[in-house]
Structures are given as C-alpha cells and as structure tokens.
Amino acid sequence: MLCFKIIIVGDSNVGKSCLLLQFTDLRFKNTHDTTIGIGFGSREIRIMDQNVNLHIWDTAGQESFRSLTRSFYRGAIGGILVFDVTSRQSFQGLVQWYEKIQSYACDDIELIIVGNKTDLNEYRQVSQKEGMQFAKQYNFEYYETSAKSGLNVNKVFEYLAQKIVQKVNSGEIDICQENYGIQLKKQKEIYKLEDNKLDKQKQKNTCC
Template sequence: MSYSYLFKYIIIGDTGVGKSCLLLQFTDKRFRHDHDLTIGVEFGSRMIRVDDKDIKLQIWDTAGQESFRSITRSYYRGAAGALLVYDITRRDSFMHLGNWLQDARENGNSDMLITLVGNKTDLESRRTVSFEEGQRFARENNLMFLETSAKTANNVESAFLDTANAIYGKVKEGSIDITSETCGVRMGTTALSAAQQKPKERGGCCG
C-alpha cells in the first residue's frame, strides 16, 4: 500500500509495564491477558492519516529486561518517535524513567520526539504514581504526556497519533532532515512522486 511517509517508532520502558499490549491494542485492536515477556524486539505496523497524508508507522517494541539493554540501544538509532512507558501501579517503573530517558537521548537522534505514557489506568485502585507526578516529569524533561490503558484501549490511539502529529509538524516546518538515514522518517512513493512532479509544473507555466 502506498504512503506519503514512514515514521519509525520505538517503545521503551521496564519489563511488564504493558509495552507489547499497547502495540497489540493499537495495531490489532485487541488485548491479551497472558502476553509473554518480549525477547529482544517485536515489531508491528499500521497505516494512519495525518493532515490528509497516509503515514505508515513502523513500531519496534523492545524488551525491558536489563539483559537485552544492549540490543534495545541499537534500535534507538533511526527512530523518529519513542513511547517511554511506565506502569502507574508500579512505582519502581516510574523511578527508572530517568535511566531510560538518558539511554534514549544518548543513543537516539537529537530530533527524536518522546512521549511519556503512564499505562494501566484500568487499575486505578492500585495506583502508586499520581497523574501530576507523571505530568511533572514530562514537563521537566520536555516530553509529551498522557495516561493509557492497553486493556480498555483508553488513550492508546492518542499515544501513537499525537506523537505522529508532532513528528509530521516537524517535517512540515523542515526541522527534520528527511534525507538523513538516522531521522526515522522516510518519504514514501506518494510523496516522492509529488516532489518529482513539482519542477515539471513550474516549467510548464513559466515556459
């Protein structure tokens, strides 16, 4: 299927925070209670529409275990967006955000857009991290922020689509160099053919 742009995403965070469940809910509209822990990296994709443009999201879901950290680091390179996920019922996963963020900024490109995601809002009664705490961490580190539930699908679409809208905004204003291999954005056949036609149109009207 043709598309205007391809955006590469990476999903990061501690093991068991629901990264794979968020991906499955977004790509397949379903939730699995018995999702196995990710070994290494899993992959998913979906077509979305932003500003009348078809955009393909290529999403890499990484393992949260420390033993896979070196593998995860190699996937930061060339990612346009990252979802940094913690579990609102597990304070330790929130306390580790600083380490994940440092990894992302050291190994990713400087234009990578990062969205902080507090997952498992369906377990509100077991919450140990307040919305305000997540919001404060995001504000202090210049991140987008929202809370989600992979189980009920609450805000899952927004987590991926808001990030895509922000990336597309950077593409439109020219602050992302889409000719670079490391930017995580690739022009698709639709955008390429439109770009190739522009000089011909100018030549026709001025000749």
C-alpha cells in the first residue's frame, strides 16, 4: 500500500483542523479548539486501482508555533494551502505559507489551494475568481470547500492523492514502503511514522 504524508497549512481559524476531521471522520465539530502544535489524522482511499493511506498533518496557524512546525514540512509529498473566503487577511497570508513550503518541504511536493468556509458565503471577502487567479499564478489547482457541509472536501484530498500517484507511476518519485517514507531525488533525510510521531533518521540514500 502506498502511504503519503500530506500537510495542511494556513493562518489560524481558516478551518484546517475541521477539513482534516471532515475527511478522516466524516463529521464537523462546531466548537473546535484551536490546534496547538500539530494535529494528525489518516484515512485510506482508493486511487487509480491502488490503495493509498494518507497521513495528514495539520500545522498550527499561530505565528508563535510556526517555528515548531518547520521540521514537519520535510518528508511531505502533498500540501494543502488553506484560506478562509470570509477573511482577506488569510488569503493574503498564502504567499508566506507558500514561501515556507518552498524553504522546508521537498522540491517535488504537490500543492493545491483551498478556499474554505463557503457555507458563510454571505460574509465572503475573497471572490472565487480571485482564488482561481492566485492558484493559476502558481500553476496550482483551486477548490472551494465547506468543512461544515463537506462540500468538495473529499475531492481535494482525492485530487492531491491522484497527482502524487501519477508521479509515482511515472517514476518521478519513489516510495520507501517499509517506513512510510517518500523517496525523492533532492533531499537526503528519511522520515518514518511510529506511534503517530515523526522520527528522522539520517541516511546516505535520497529518502526524505
């Protein structure tokens, strides 16, 4: 079975943890506590006739925790950049989150832009057109979601997983099956999941 590490990043209160919960547990929690540090969830899905286990890490959006999460960017092969369509500030913050991914994640990471909270459309501050234009600027796909209703939540993760599987099948990336690692050609660290914790082992090969 293929196993991919996916990270969800974005400012605080954009609904990252709610997206994770909706995808992994198929439920929405109205009174969701702010994530402190790192949240984690997983779900197995079927993509292109292959079983794929997504290990999803929800990085805290608060400025004070950004340094804590830097090590968790490494080893990720998929990333979801989330903003709140009712918050222009969170939309503007995407650039900084993208820069952090560029600095700390694998070069081959597959990214997608998500505008969340479409159930609050009457309070919208960022139009769908703006979101699409931003994504197009970076050559990413753009989805609008509602973690509350579940709108497009599965589609986001399924699209990301499909793009990664296509890379695996084409030989662009290799998978370190034994330790749930992602073997890329441009980093020299291997990450493995043990008891829901991320351990790093220096290796001479090109795993990360």
